[in-house]
């Protein structure tokens with residue numbers, strides 16, 4: 487059973503604040519707290535300073551510490567990520583650096599909270615009002631230096647967030663991936679099997695985008711220009727990750743063959759790719775022999791049929807343009823998807 491693919495988990499990562507912005511945010515909150523305390527606290531000047539400065543320190547520590555903890559809590563952990571998104575993550579960012587950066591934020595969050603406690607206590611023990619403010623400044627210096635230290639880590643997460651937050655969500659419904667060489671008729675078939683114009687979703691694996699369409703019988707169809715349309719050995723690293731990502735997405739595959747070879751690829755080439763896809767994907771494959779409205783399409787049928795018999799694979803002869811056997815294809819898809 488395929489793992490559930492949830493909505494893009496990277497959208498939850500909050501906006502990343504840089505050290506200066508974080509210090510400002512904390513300063514504003516601390517000043518607000520201090521303003522209230524100045525109005526309400528009675529007593530001699532040392533007593534008042536101790537209370538106000540300690541609150542400033544503790545507020546600063548909790549604003550920054552909680553902010554960092556919140557970033558960690560809302561950032562998906564690489565190890566628990568759905569494999570589909572993990573493949574995408576691997577394509578886009580250095581996952582080791584990403585993990586290391588989250589670790590650094592965790593350390594900083596805990597350390598700053600600890601500093602808040604240490605310096606809060608020191609202020610309570612201060613002997614003069616002036617000393618309370620010196621201790622607070624020393625605290626701010628240490629916090630600022632911790633934040634400077636994690637600046638590259640904050641930057642790493644900010645960059646990852648920018649790259650990941652707009653990855654379109656793939657719906658968690660039964661999915662058929664359409665594969666085959668360019669020009670065999672994949673996009674025409676996608677349009678015929680689905681209702682509206684397909685959505686073109688930008689994914690990091692392909693400059694052309696994944697075309698996604700939805701049928702009224704509850705199945706999502708994905709056309710993969712630039713991904714499943716040529717031999718594995720011609721693919722770069724990114725495209726290999728893409729193939730793996732699609733493997734997590736697909737419940738079944740329609741492999742479109744153009745027997746007329748007008749697509750510009752020989753039947754042998756097309757069968758070789760089918761062979762590779764069959765080895766890579768462990769899902770049922772429906773072979774659609776397309777363009778049977780074209781005169782002379784039969785000349786290569788024997789070769790195709792021999793290959794399919796050998797592989798024990800089912801095929802349907804169709805014409806996407808002339809709507810031949812498309813209903814049969816739909817029925818076949820539903821049969822397969824029902825298991």
Ligand SMILES: Nc1nc2c(ncn2[C@@H]2O[C@H](COP(=O)(O)OP(=O)(O)OP(=O)(O)O)[C@@H](O)[C@H]2O)c(=O)[nH]1
Nearest residue numbers: 668669670671672673674711777780805806807808
């Ligand atoms: N005669 C005939 N032509 C077809 C049929 N299906 C597709 N074509 C034509 O084949 C060409 C390629 O079709 P597309 O649907 O764009 O093919 P594709 O596989 O999506 O191509 P890429 O987007 O490059 O991957 C177009 O000119 C279509 O009109 C068919 O059943 N019969």
